[in-house]
């Protein structure tokens with residue numbers, strides 16, 4: 193049965209993210225936390241660093257005793273001790289007294305700043321001259337300056353970069369709660385598609401989409417699971433989708449998403465139990481014949497077969513859904529950089545266009561050169577560094593326009 197497209201805008205499709213929920217969570221060692229998503233808030237159990245700490249080598253002092261000190265009129269201080277690294281000083285400091293301290297050392301009680309050794313001159317073993325005044329807390333990190341006890345230092349949904357991993361480690365969290373890494377099933381469809389190991393007979397082509405889609409899924413730090421190639425056969429397609437749904441958190445099909453007599457994706461999905469078609473057609477080019485279904489609680493995508501269209505739809509629409517499944521609070525992490533368009537580009541009203549562009553630097557200016565060619569030509573993606581998004585109500589863009597490019 194053929195169903196004609198009832199196109200939805202890109203925003204309407206993206207708004208369907210709310211139909212789905214993140215995968216479950218698990219406890220993992222903090223050393224494996226890089227690139228994972230935090231599944232519960234991280235609360236500081238103590239102040240960080242927890243003590244007043246020198247950031248320069250020199251002398252711990254009471255800052256008010258240094259006021260007015262200068263090259264011509266140095267202030268005189270009594271040296272009352274040396275602070276050992278990692279030890280609590282066993283003396284307090286009064287105005288007019290100084291203690292030798294190294295970077296990272298703990299200031300004694302009473303001291304509120306450190307004078308750099310370069311701004312001092314040792315008079316003898318017990319006295320030092322100071323040539324520069326210091327302000328309160330100068331050259332020190334205070335006890336709760338990084339984070340205070342009970343602060344929410346990282347919120348649920350945060351992407352753990354090296355700095356977040358370091359913070360969790362610094363606070364003593366040996367294990368953290370992270371969302372599981374979603375598994376994404378990938379199925380290529382079409383009687384003309386053959387495995388890459390085979391020599392294509394006339395009319396056949398090797399499977400490209402399984403590889404490009406898996407690459408983008410890996411780039412998004414999820415796990416691709418390839419289910420190979422399925423012929424244009426309703427029964428075989430249904431079986432493959434069911435298996436992928438049992439074993440993964442989201443399924444991607446490519447090919448057969450249009451309205452031709454051999455396009456079975458919509459029929460296969462419609463006949464699955466507990467499955468609702470949410471999208472069949474999107475006002476995006478390339479990528480119009482996109483399908484989104486909700487099978488049980490899981491998203492299933494029917495991506496256009498054309499190699500470029502499948503990649504563009506994955507990058508623009510599927511990745512924000514994947515980010516939600518991953519538990520990421522910030523679903524859209526698309527990086528855009530400004531560049532100047534090198535030629536006029538036309539676009540249809542009522543449709544969101546994504547134009548492949550090559551980026552080139554000339555006279556300190558980044559130029560965006562449209563890469564022309566059909567959506568079945570993978571070379572247009574090979575030569576492209578980014579995508580230029582043209583709004584639904586824009587008829588085209590003129591040469592010289594400053595545009596934002598989505599990096600590929």
Ligand SMILES: Nc1nc2c(c(=O)[nH]1)N[C@H]1C(S)=C(S)[C@@H](COP(=O)(O)OP(=O)(O)OC[C@H]3O[C@@H](n4cnc5c(N)ncnc54)[C@H](O)[C@@H]3O)O[C@H]1N2
Pocket residue numbers: 380381382384385397398399400401402446447448449450451452455478479480481495496497498499501567568
């Ligand atoms: N009457 C209409 N026909 C088409 C429309 C339309 O609006 N009305 N839209 C066109 C657009 S746009 C696209 S894109 C394609 C998408 O169609 P399908 O998703 O059904 O994809 P197929 O027909 O199966 O394949 C299209 C093309 O891509 C090749 N392909 C498929 N899978 C792979 C793969 N894994 N690796 C490499 N290449 C693949 C396939 O051989 C075809 O050449 O529909 C238009 N038609």
Ligand code: MOO
Pocket residue numbers: 476477478479480481496498501567568
């Ligand atoms: O819009 Mo179709 O998705 O290539 O060319």
